[in-house]
Amino acid sequence: xxxxxxxxxxxxxxxxxxxxxxLEQSRAFQGIQQQPLxxxxxxxxxxxxxxxxxxSTRTRISFTTAAARLGxxxxxLQAESSSTQKGESLVDTVRxxxxxxxxxxxxxxxxxxxxxxxAKRLGIPVINAGDGLHEHPTQGLLDALTISDRLGRxxxxxxxxxxxxxxxxxxxxxxxxxxKFGCRITLCGPAMWLPPEMAGMAPNLRIEPRLDEALRGxxxxxxxxxxxxxxxxxxxxxxxxxxxxxxxxxxxxxxxxDAMLMHPGPMIRGLEIDPAVxxxxxxxxxxxxxxxxxxxxxxxxxxxxxxxxxxxxxxx
Amino acid sequence: xxxxHNGRVVDPERAFDGPADVLxxxxxxxxxxxxxxxxxxxxxxxxxxxxxxxxxxxxxHLREPGNEPAExxxxxxxxxxxxxxxxxxxxxxxxxxxxNASVTRFILDRAAATAAVRVWPIxxxxxxxxxxxxxEFAAMKEAGIVAVTDDGKPIATAKLLRHVMEYARSxxxxxxxxxxxxxxxxxxxxxEGPTSVRxxxxxxPAAAESICVARDVQVCxxxxxxxHVAHMSAKESLELVREAKRxxxxxxxxxxxxxxxxxxxxxxxxxRYKMNPPLASRDDRDALLAGLADGSVDAIxxxxxxxxxxxxxxxxxxxxxxxxxxxxxxxxxxxxxxxxGRAPLARLVELFTAGPAHVLGKKRQIAPGEVxxxxxxxxxxxxxxxxxxxxSKSRNTPFDGREFRGGPMATIVGGRIVWRxxx
Numbered sequence: 157x158x159x160x161x162x163x164x165x166x167x168x169x170x171x172x173x174x175x176x177x178x179l180e181q182s183r184a185f186q187g188i189q190q191q192p193l194x195x196x197x198x199x200x201x202x203x204x205x206x207x208x209x210x211x212s213t214r215t216r217i218s219f220t221t222a223a224a225r226l227g228x229x230x231x232x233l234q235a236e237s238s239s240t241q242k243g244e245s246l247v248d249t250v251r252x253x254x255x256x257x258x259x260x261x262x263x264x265x266x267x268x269x270x271x272x273x274x275a276k277r278l279g280i281p282v283i284n285a286g287d288g289l290h291e292h293p294t295q296g297l298l299d300a301l302t303i304s305d306r307l308g309r310x311x312x313x314x315x316x317x318x319x320x321x322x323x324x325x326x327x328x329x330x331x332x333x334x335x336k337f338g339c340r341i342t343l344c345g346p347a348m349w350l351p352p353e354m355a356g357m358a359p360n361l362r363i364e365p366r367l368d369e370a371l372r373g374x375x376x377x378x379x380x381x382x383x384x385x386x387x388x389x390x391x392x393x394x395x396x397x398x399x400x401x402x403x404x405x406x407x408x409x410x411x412x413x414d415a416m417l418m419h420p421g422p423m424i425r426g427l428e429i430d431p432a433v434x435x436x437x438x439x440x441x442x443x444x445x446x447x448x449x450x451x452x453x454x455x456x457x458x459x460x461x462x463x464x465x466x467x468x469x470x471x472x
Numbered sequence: 473x474x475x476x477h478n479g480r481v482v483d484p485e486r487a488f489d490g491p492a493d494v495l496x497x498x499x500x501x502x503x504x505x506x507x508x509x510x511x512x513x514x515x516x517x518x519x520x521x522x523x524x525x526x527x528x529x530x531x532x533h534l535r536e537p538g539n540e541p542a543e544x545x546x547x548x549x550x551x552x553x554x555x556x557x558x559x560x561x562x563x564x565x566x567x568x569x570x571x572n573a574s575v576t577r578f579i580l581d582r583a584a585a586t587a588a589v590r591v592w593p594i595x596x597x598x599x600x601x602x603x604x605x606x607x608e609f610a611a612m613k614e615a616g617i618v619a620v621t622d623d624g625k626p627i628a629t630a631k632l633l634r635h636v637m638e639y640a641r642s643x644x645x646x647x648x649x650x651x652x653x654x655x656x657x658x659x660x661x662x663x664e665g666p667t668s669v670r671x672x673x674x675x676x677p678a679a680a681e682s683i684c685v686a687r688d689v690q691v692c693x694x695x696x697x698x699x700h701v702a703h704m705s706a707k708e709s710l711e712l713v714r715e716a717k718r719x720x721x722x723x724x725x726x727x728x729x730x731x732x733x734x735x736x737x738x739x740x741x742x743x744r745y746k747m748n749p750p751l752a753s754r755d756d757r758d759a760l761l762a763g764l765a766d767g768s769v770d771a772i773x774x775x776x777x778x779x780x781x782x783x784x785x786x787x788x789x790x791x792x793x794x795x796x797x798x799x800x801x802x803x804x805x806x807x808x809x810x811x812x813g814r815a816p817l818a819r820l821v822e823l824f825t826a827g828p829a830h831v832l833g834k835k836r837q838i839a840p841g842e843v844x845x846x847x848x849x850x851x852x853x854x855x856x857x858x859x860x861x862x863x864s865k866s867r868n869t870p871f872d873g874r875e876f877r878g879g880p881m882a883t884i885v886g887g888r889i890v891w892r893x894x895x
Binding site: 245289357 | 740786788
């Protein structure tokens with residue numbers, strides 16, 4: 157089976173078969189992470205622009221690492237130093253970057269839909285590295301890879317996502333992806349961060365504001381970061397959040413004994429997660445990070461090396 | 473002399489609908505009747521066309537003075553003429569704001585020199601539309617305004633609204649409200665609902681509008697001033713207006729073609745679908761259509777809001793609110809109301825003529841002695857709207873490429889044909 161991917165903008169538009177294919181491709185790159193010499197020459201001569209209009213450390217480093225291990229060069233744009241601060245429009249900025257003839261552009265942006273907007277206007281593949289409150293598809297894929305590594309399957313799992321669902325692009329990408337495998341997803345969090353409309357986003361989706369109920373029978377527990385800096389609504393006192401939603405050993409024990417615990421990071425110990433849970437054998441947080449590099453290698457590889465006619469031809 | 477013959481005259485004000493000729497002498501209508509004889513008159517064959525009183529748009533932004541790259545009084549009114557409008561009411565949120573008689577006079581002077589159709593300015597309710605002191609209503613009225621509003625935002629507080637309404641009432645000016653609760657709106661870019669949640673765009677609940685409409689109706693009760701709710705988008709707002717009308721309050725409202733045509737489901741990160749109020753739910757859209765048909769809604773208004781390509785071609789979050797609307801309004805109304813069977817043609821004509829005229833305390837009819845402002849249109853001419861061919865300087869419309877059945881064929885202002893469709 158093979159697919160041609162023009163862009164990676166979200167998991168919503170991907171089919172189950174496409175996701176399975178992307179995960180298989182990622183597995184090929186997982187092994188390389190274990191080698192003493194990790195660098196391939198697969199994308200030698202190719203280059204990727206990492207256009208981060210919103211600050212990010214881990215995702216940017218993960219993409220940089222992925223590109224480096226494939227032998228591709230990266231060009232960095234960071235919001236703080238970018239021309240957008242001088243009033244240049246997003247279109248002009250990305251067209252300028254495109255004129256330097258990269259083979260792919262990776263975009264992180266605070267505005268939902270910004271990568272879609274860019275993809276319509278550029279001739280090179282666009283990878284969404286997180287757009288506003290919308291999607292973070294490589295995170296969804298690396299989470300899926302981690303789940304399938306640990307549990308041996310993606311199908312028919314009970315997945316509970318806890319936290320600030322409303323503002324979470326990680327939640328959205330996971331909901332779209334996992335629901336395609338028949339997972340029963342339970343969303344749990346404070347009511348103002350859990351709009352009832354979210355229940356309609358995918359089949360088998362359930363909203364359960366009581367954490368104890370939400371955790372019962374879960375195969376996978378995803379704890380989201382409490383992204384206080386992105387909230388415009390009046391925020392909840394941290395003590396209240398901790399009281400009702402912090403993932404503690406006692407709460408995690410309500411899930412299945414073999415349940416895996418995930419967190420997209422960065423993790424704030426003592427707020428959304430008890431340190432004992434973060435460091436427990438159930439925690440997969442570091443596997444997620446390692447898998448992130450493999451997934452991003454696969455995406456970069458598929459978008460730049462196998463696109464029909466080659467990315468360079470499209471850009472011309 | 474101009475004789476419009478062979479047409480079907482639809483005049484809701486006089487409850488007339490039938491074949492009739494209209495003879496125009498100078499700027500006025502001289503005679504209306506069957507098979508008029510007017511030797512020597514220029515003749516306009518209106519066979520197969522509807523001859524309606526001149527359309528009035530209660531709500532548009534002509535951007536002059538201050539944002540001429542987006543629109544001017546000249547370009548905007550040429551687009552209005554192509555839309556069948558013979559008079560357009562321009563909102564005061566120009567730069568400078570139309571909050572004093574010198575700006576009103578500037579607009580009317582520019583209109584006299586360049587406009588294709590009549591321009592009826594609306595004055596600001598508060599100084600600079602900043603929500604503090606009152607603007608100069610009396611001086612602006614003398615200069616030519618037809619209403620007051622702080623459009624773009626609501627009149628800031630109930631107390632200010634009370635003073636605006638009391639004073640406007642004493643001068644016979646209607647108060648037009650952009651009803652929106654600022655705290656609920658804060659930061660929103662589209663209507664809150666399943667689509668906003670899926671797209672991760674900040675949502676504005678319908679209640680942001682209806683809460684403010686409720687306040688406005690209460691202040692109307694307190695003052696007795698004429699209240700007109702602009703660009704109404706929510707079912708709950710319509711219910712409040714219906715209830716106010718039942719109680720005999722002087723409350724009217726308008727709905728835009730984009731709100732009765734599109735819904736929030738059409739929004740896909742394309743700023744051509746970004747306007748304020750934002751596109752509402754299917755339920756709201758259907759309620760608005762019912763209100764247009766049953767008489768609860770008084771007028772169709774375009775909220776024509778031109779923006780330059782550069783300002784709109786940005787991230788959805790950053791784009792300004794607003795879409796152009798003059799040239800597609802009638803085609804969309806025909807589609808939504810008449811071809812769908814929701815309302816008779818006379819009702820549609822009323823929504824563009826007598827309805828908005830009454831909001832302003834005017835009449836709009838085809839009768840001897842009336843000014844010869846007429847809109848001639850077809851109900852079945854097939855055409856395609858191309859934004860690139862628009863007379864507006866801006867292209868920010870969600871209806872580019874839309875195919876229409878029926879639309880404007882000629883626009884007559886003061887006895888003069890200011891636009892007619894070629895081919």
